[in-house]
Amino acid sequence: MRQILFAGGIALAVSILLTPVLIKLFSRQGFGQEIRVEGPASHQAKRGTPTMGGVAIIAGIWAGYWGSHLVGIGYDADGPRASTLLVLGLTTVLGGVGFLDDFIKIRKQRNLGLNKTAKLVGQLVAAVLFGILALQFRGATGLTPGSTHLSYVRDITTVTMGSVVFILFVYLLVSAWSNAVNLTDGLDGLAAGSMTLVLGAYTVITFWQYRNACETNPGKGCYDVRDPLDLALICAAAAGACIGFLWWNAAPAKIFMGDTGSLALGGLLAGLSITTRTELLMVVVGALFVAEAASVVVQVAVFRSSRRRVFRMAPFHHHFELGGWAETTVIIRFWLLAAIASAVGLALFYSEYLAVVGD
Numbered sequence: 001m002r003q004i005l006f007a008g009g010i011a012l013a014v015s016i017l018l019t020p021v022l023i024k025l026f027s028r029q030g031f032g033q034e035i036r037v038e039g040p041a042s043h044q045a046k047r048g049t050p051t052m053g054g055v056a057i058i059a060g061i062w063a064g065y066w067g068s069h070l071v072g073i074g075y076d077a078d079g080p081r082a083s084t085l086l087v088l089g090l091t092t093v094l095g096g097v098g099f100l101d102d103f104i105k106i107r108k109q110r111n112l113g114l115n116k117t118a119k120l121v122g123q124l125v126a127a128v129l130f131g132i133l134a135l136q137f138r139g140a141t142g143l144t145p146g147s148t149h150l151s152y153v154r155d156i157t158t159v160t161m162g163s164v165v166f167i168l169f170v171y172l173l174v175s176a177w178s179n180a181v182n183l184t185d186g187l188d189g190l191a192a193g194s195m196t197l198v199l200g201a202y203t204v205i206t207f208w209q210y211r212n213a214c215e216t217n218p219g220k221g222c223y224d225v226r227d228p229l230d231l232a233l234i235c236a237a238a239a240g241a242c243i244g245f246l247w248w249n250a251a252p253a254k255i256f257m258g259d260t261g262s263l264a265l266g267g268l269l270a271g272l273s274i275t276t277r278t279e280l281l282m283v284v285v286g287a288l289f290v291a292e293a294a295s296v297v298v299q300v301a302v303f304r305s306s307r308r309r310v311f312r313m314a315p316f317h318h319h320f321e322l323g324g325w326a327e328t329t330v331i332i333r334f335w336l337l338a339a340i341a342s343a344v345g346l347a348l349f350y351s352e353y354l355a356v357v358g359d
Contacts, residue, residue, distance in 0.1 A: 004203065006071050007233040008240035011064025015244025019056040023248065023255045026050035031106050049253060052102045054261020057192075057241045058095045061268075062088065064237025081227035082137035083145040084234050087271035090130045094178055095264030097122035102258040123175050126267065131170035134274060135163060141215050143226040146170070151277040153352040154223060173273060177286070178266030180293035183315045185262040188251035190317065190331050192242045194338035195265050198286050199239035201342040202272055205349055206232035209276065212353070221357040225277055238268055251328050278349075285345030288338040292316065 027050050065088065069080060100122075101114040114122070134146030148166045149155035161169060185191035210229040214222035225231075245261070248254045257265075269289075273282035283290055295316035302310050311319040320330045 001207070003068050003071070003229075004207065004232050004236045007064040007068035008203075008236035009064075010067035011060040011237040011240035012244040014063040015056050015060035015241040016247050017244075018059055019053060019245055019248045019255060022053055022056055023050050026052060026255070031102075049256055051106070051256040051258040052099060052260045053245060053249065053255040054095060054098060054257040054259070054264055057238075057245050057257060057261045058092060058264055060241030060244055061091065061234065061237045064240055065234050068233050068237070081230040082139075083227040083275040084230040086130055086133055086145055087231070087234060087268065087275055090126055090174070090271045091264045091268045093126040093129075094123065094174070094267035095260050097126070098182075098259030098261065098263035101263075102260050120175070123178060123263075124171055127171035127174035127270075128167055130174070130271065130274075131167035134170070135166065137226075139215070139226045141224075143215075143224055145226050145275045147274075147277060149277075150279065152280040153349055154277050170270075170274065173270040173279065174267055176293065177270040177273075177282075177289070178263045180286070180289040181266035181269065182259060182262040183296055184289050184292040184317075185257060186315060187317055187321075187327055187331050187334075188253035189246050189249050190334055191262055191265070192246040192249050192257060193331070193335045194288050196239050196242040196246065197335070197338045197342045198269065198289075199235050199242065201285050201346050202276070203232055203235040203239060204346060205278065205281075206235055206272075206276060208349075208353075221353050223277070226275070228276070231272065231275060234268075235272065238265070251331060281345055281349060284348060285342050287341035287344075288334060291337075295319075 031050055031052060065080075065084065097114070097119060101119060104114060131146070135144050135148070138144055146166065147155050148161045148163065149157055150159040150161070150169075181191055181195070184194065206225075206228050209223040209225045210232060211217070212222050213228055214224050242265075245257065249257065266289075269282060269286055273279045292315045295311060296314045299309060299311055299314035302308060312322040313319055317330050317334060321327060
C-alpha cells in the first residue's frame with residue numbers, strides 16, 4: 001500500500017511542478033490553443049491559452065511509476081511487470097499522436113490538426129501492437145496481460161474471441177476510449193477531474209485484485225489477473241498526475257492538456273480495462289466519457305437523418321453552457337456525475353465478488 005502512495009505522490013509532485021514550467025515555455029513559443037468558431041462565445045477569450053499540457057501528465061505517470069519502483073518500500077514484486085509496461089507504452093504512443101495533432105494546430109493556427117485518417121492510423125498502429133503483445137509474456141501461472149475472453153469483472157468464459165478478433169476488439173476499445181476522453185476535454189478541468197475519479201476507483205479495484213489474486217491467494221472469488229499490484233501503481237500515478245495538472249487546469253485554466261493528454265489518458269483507460277479483465281465494467285466507471293461520446297454520435301445521426309438537433313451543441317457539456325449554465329457549474333456537476341459512476345462501478349465490482357464468494 002505504501003508503494004501505491006509513493007507512486008501517486010511522486011506523480012503529483014512532478015506534474016504540479018512541471019506544468020508551470022510548460023506554461024512559461026509554451027507561452028514564450030506561442031503554443032496557444034485555437035478555439036472552435038462555432039463553440040460558445042465565452043470560449044473565444046481562451047484563445048491563446050498554452051496547450052499540450054498533457055506532456056506534464058505523461059511525465060508524471062512515468063516518474064510516479066518508476067519512482068515507486070526505485071523507492072521499493074513495501075513492494076514484494078520483482079521490478080516492473082509486462083502488463084504495466086504495455087499500458088504505459090500504449091499511453092505514451094497515443095500521447096505522441098496527440099502531440100503531433102496539437103503541434104499541427106499550433107503551426108497552422110487552426111482548430112484542426114491531424115486529419116481523421118492520420119489519427120485513426122496512429123490509433124490503429126498503437127492498438128495492434130498492444131493487442132499482439134498483450135497475448136504474449138505468460139506469467140508463472142500461464143496468464144498473459146490480455147485475454148481472448150470478453151470480460152465484465154472477470155473473464156466471461158462463454159464469450160471467446162480468436163486472436164485476430166481480439167486485436168480488432170482492442171482497436172475498437174482504444175479508438176473509443178481515446179476519442180471519448182478527447183471529446184470530454186472541452187471545459188477547464190473537466191477531463192482531468194473526471195479522470196482522477198475514474199483512476200481512483202481503478203486503484204481500489206486493482207489493489208483488491210492483488211489482495212485476492214489466484215496466483216497468491218487461490219480460492220473462491222480470486223482474480224486471474226496478471227500483475228494487479230503493478231497496475232495499481234500506474235493507476236495511482238496517473239491519478240496523482242491528473243491532480244497535479246488540475247491545479248493549473250482548473251477554471252480559469254492557465255494551460256490545456258490538449259490531444260497530447262486526452263488521447264494518452266483514453267489509451268490508458270483502454271489498456272487498463274483489458275489488463276484488469278474489466279472491459280464492460282469500465283463502461284460503467286467511465287460512464288461520463290461514454291455519455292459525452294454518445295451525445296456526439298446521437299447528434300450526428302439524428303441531424304443527418306432529419307436535419308434536426310437533439311442538443312444545442314455536442315458534446316453535450318456545451319448544451320448546458322448554451323442553456324445558460326455557468327462553465328464552472330457544468331464542470332462541478334459533471335464531476336459529480338463522474339463520482340457517482342465511479343462509485344456505482346466499485347459497488348458492482350464488490351457485489352460481484354460477494355456473489356461469487358457466497359456461492
